[in-house]
Amino acid sequence: GAGADNDLYINQAIVFIEDAIQYRSINHRVDSKSLWLYRWYYSRTCQWILSLTITVILALAFIEEPSSLTVTSDVRYRLPAWNPPCGLTESIELLCFLVFVVDVSVKSYLIGWKEFWKNKWLMAYILTLIVSLTDWIVSLSFFCKESVRIRRILRPFFLLQNSSMMKKTLKSINSTLPEMASVVLLLAVHLSLFTMFAMLLFARTKDNQQDKEWVVYFRNLPDSLTSLLVLLTTANNPDVMIPAYSKNRAYSIFFILFTVLGNLFLMNLLTAIIYNQFRGYLLKSVQSSLFRRRLGIRAAFEVLSSLKETPASAQQSCVSVGALLQVLQKAEMDSRCKQAIMRSLKMCSCDQLSAAQFQKLFEELDKDAIKQHPPSPEYQSHFMQKMQFAFGHPYFGYLGNVVALANIISICVVLVMDADKQPSERDDFFLGAINCFFILYYLLEMLLKILAMGLKRYLSYPSNRFDGLLTVILLILEIATFAVYGFPHPGWRPEFMGLLSLWDMVRLVNMLIVFRFLRIIPNMKFMALVVTTLLDLVKNLRAFAGILVVVFYAFAITGIMLFKGAVVPLGNTRYIGNKPSASVFSLWVNIVLYFKEKNVISWCSAHFQAEVIYCLLYVLSVHLICRWAKIYFVAWWLISSVIWVNLFVALLLENFIHKWDRRCQRESLSDIEYQRTVELMFRDVLEEPTEEELMEKLHQHPHLQLCR
């Protein structure tokens, strides 16, 4: 009937508007049941459960069998990690898989059969689930004794597919790959030509004294390649050229040429290429988000305009205010926005809304919340007013900064004086006394500020919140110290009591004071600019960080699988199995020397957890592991150090230059807006989608049949 139809239209409008708010695609089923399922799927609870599941399945690696989550990383001292019984992690995994199965079926159902076949991500999702479940069954049938678990490497995929930002970023990275591949190819050509040159230049001679360079770095092709590759990372920078250089200074020309061409030119070329590709990336992504929002709102307008209650007036379609109010009340959105829209709807005082008016109403969504600090209390007494003026004045804040600086300096002086003293000689009286004084000042400063500004206004500033929280913690710590150890006096060296020793308490207090010193940041313009750029960057980098986590996880799991059992504690008696210890020791010495020479240790461990050093130091099957380790670390270096760092630099350049230009336009930075989002940063350059584009897209909707 018409009533049911109307209800459906209202529900569709609600969902479309929610889609617009969340920048979601509107290409999903729009019948009543699907709409209910859709709202349920995107409800906070469901999404939270999904995120929790992903977190749990990723976190499993920390407690699963070859994990090494112990306090110390030193294989010689650490206790064996807790091994969960077979079936525990597996049953948690199964639960997660079930959630994912539900997730993928709901998702597939909602986008519809036709769209499903076009969606490669969903297909990959299903495939991953099938492989994981098969692997899980194999695992259980072996009673958890099997060595290779493919499903572990596949796990980060669940994180990847759940974030549209990450998928978009991945697509963007993917489109940069051809250019990156060209530069990497260029690097490879550079490396191989120079390797051949080096092998010819530093050939073996008849005089054994003369060919140190050959012996150490250029013995054969893999050695030479490794030496030069490591030189490209600058890890063995002077060492590799020293033998040749001491023979003849002219040899340094070879190394300088290699470094200049490889490091200075080709590596930076990679930065240039990635920056060039990513220059428009943020803008493009924000532009497509805007399009999705406008599309959702337009779709809501279209379905509302086909409501039966609307008078079939002229050719212009329009929406009644009542219907919109009904939709607004049911839609889930930020209460501030909702109120603002309602308000302007009432002010409009017309009965029917055209498409343009409808869009205009929802522009409230694009605006950032103008944060209004609550007013200061108004005091009657003249004295209180003067107090308020004095302690509400910025100079009082500056005084606080100066006192904090004085505190830092005093701590520094004490640290320098106590540097070489034995712990037993140390006298904590001086530091205890001055810290006590300073903390009292901080407390006083906080109270006076609250007096001047009122508690609400005080708390509305993030810097005050930071300040106040630290002051309260400091106060609690200080009171606890005095309660346990009494008041400071000369020769104050109490014995260890309670949870922490006095020395630890004092250290903790000092660290907090150093940390509290960061409150000066908003007072320095340049620092404030840098910090806001950093915060922006952190927001924009979430997708990149997610992809990094995915890559890191996959690499870590692969590493654990490759180097499992290679960690042999040396120095105590637990050698593995049937090898005589003498040969193990000689092998170990060999490997240490091998890696020291190549500087692979400092190089790879610089980019990977220190754990790996032990893997490399204590490996048993030298050459197998060495070759694998080399390939593994070269891949890791390329991805983490070369590509990811360059992506980061590109984004930083983009963000910073944009910000800097804006700063020059606006001049005033006194009021730092921490709530700035990417969308707002680009607002002035964004293009509004045209009516035609929107309608064309709407008509392509697979499930929504528009009347006209």
Next chain:
Amino acid sequence: GAGADNDLYINQAIVFIEDAIQYRSINHRVDSKSLWLYRWYYSRTCQWILSLTITVILALAFIEEPSSLTVTSDVRYRLPAWNPPCGLTESIELLCFLVFVVDVSVKSYLIGWKEFWKNKWLMAYILTLIVSLTDWIVSLSFFCKESVRIRRILRPFFLLQNSSMMKKTLKSINSTLPEMASVVLLLAVHLSLFTMFAMLLFARTKDNQQDKEWVVYFRNLPDSLTSLLVLLTTANNPDVMIPAYSKNRAYSIFFILFTVLGNLFLMNLLTAIIYNQFRGYLLKSVQSSLFRRRLGIRAAFEVLSSLKETPASAQQSCVSVGALLQVLQKAEMDSRCKQAIMRSLKMCSCDQLSAAQFQKLFEELDKDAIKQHPPSPEYQSHFMQKMQFAFGHPYFGYLGNVVALANIISICVVLVMDADKQPSERDDFFLGAINCFFILYYLLEMLLKILAMGLKRYLSYPSNRFDGLLTVILLILEIATFAVYGFPHPGWRPEFMGLLSLWDMVRLVNMLIVFRFLRIIPNMKFMALVVTTLLDLVKNLRAFAGILVVVFYAFAITGIMLFKGAVVPLGNTRYIGNKPSASVFSLWVNIVLYFKEKNVISWCSAHFQAEVIYCLLYVLSVHLICRWAKIYFVAWWLISSVIWVNLFVALLLENFIHKWDRRCQRESLSDIEYQRTVELMFRDVLEEPTEEELMEKLHQHPHLQLCR
């Protein structure tokens, strides 16, 4: 008289046009004698003598007393360097100073007294000369035995002041300094806060087993600061955190936070700032060059238009073609440009030129030479025409590349097979035979190409010149080998004969073959783009490289002065003077350990010549030198590694992005133009100066009185 006046005007016009061609300022004296002096001063001979003088005075450091220009850099093996007798280098220096005195007087005279007082560079030049001469006199009066020679550090100034590009670049760097200083300040704050945190975190404990981190890296304030500063350079990256990390994995959070904030954010922020500042740098400098050129031409027009022979026509001033022809004939300029201007002057067929026409004539100067390759010879015989088609075809070039690749691979295979053989076991027959075959092919290829293209056309391509030259050298080497050692046969292991052993000859041939493989570059589009970007960059970087040379020179001289006598050969008996060898050795061990721990060796030597390692290893007065060395190397690291590398990256980004955009516009890259200059790269975005700007500048000329 009028004739003398006319001559003067003609001469002025000649000089102004020469100024325009060379992008020189026109603010110099313009009377007859000064013009003669000016042309003499800027004549090729004079400028060449000046450059030679600068080179000589800079090169003196290599033969002066504390120099170490020997073949080996190892202090233990090297022979004492040649010490020139007192007075030799000093008299050369005096000659150079005299040239500089002449230079500065001519320069000062030419710009005039009034301008002289405004020109800080000239004042600094005179001051430098005075200080240098005083120092020289002091030096001679001590019979070259004095220890400090200030004039050596001042020498690079002569290089600096002679290049207007370098002065401009320095000014540009200077204007970026405030922002850079902010970031460096931020780095300092970051470093000091983290140092305090580290000292509190890794404090000395009662248990000696537990505080390895304190003992090794955070013993006192300078130690902690050094540890973290070196961590900022990533030189001691994993080492510094290993002791703490093996105690508790959570300590790694501190180091990760420090590295991420310092290395990833603040260091890259420096890149962003420098890039942002230098984004417009190239454009601005090219723009001001263009202004100088237009101004020079306009000035020439103005003086020519006040010639007496010009009919005092309407308000429009103009120049007679005859006068211009006279000027052109006498002016020194590129003959191609001169001919082109003459040609268009004849085609113009008017008697009088307006200012606009005059400017237009000289636009020929801005155009790049369109390089036309000479035509191929036309053969009559049908067979020859077919030959010409076959061997002139690009596929023949590709075949050559494939053959070169095959040669490279064969060399590579032989190298891998021979890697572990003793030199006496090595059989050079195989390599000799295949190289002989390949070189014959290269010769054939060259001859066939010459046949197809004709010698002139063949030589007009730079890739062919490269190819041909290497082929001829290879041929000569091969013939020489056969002449000395006979033809290769199995078991071909002749004894050493002549200048080079057979093995050296073969190595040389192989290196040349590897080098010759670079001919593939123009055939690969992306490589060609990269190479042209690099070549452009090298052109644009001359000024930066000059400044780097200046800084490097000053640092090297300071280093030599600071660490003179610190180089004590160890391992043989030449210890210095009155110290017992035991204490020297213990000192040495101490220092080695000290620096190994801090990783200062690999860090500083990575950025400085390897010589310094020996300075550091064999120093005598430990703590004095250590402190000085630290400050010295931190300064060097900041300037060379941080600032200069970032400048380089900024320029590379600028160049590459500009180039890349152009490539996308033009699409075709088949004809790489190696003759592109910076001016041409920016031609489409340059703004022409307006008539008013030019005239205003002309009226401000200190020596030229224009009639109107």
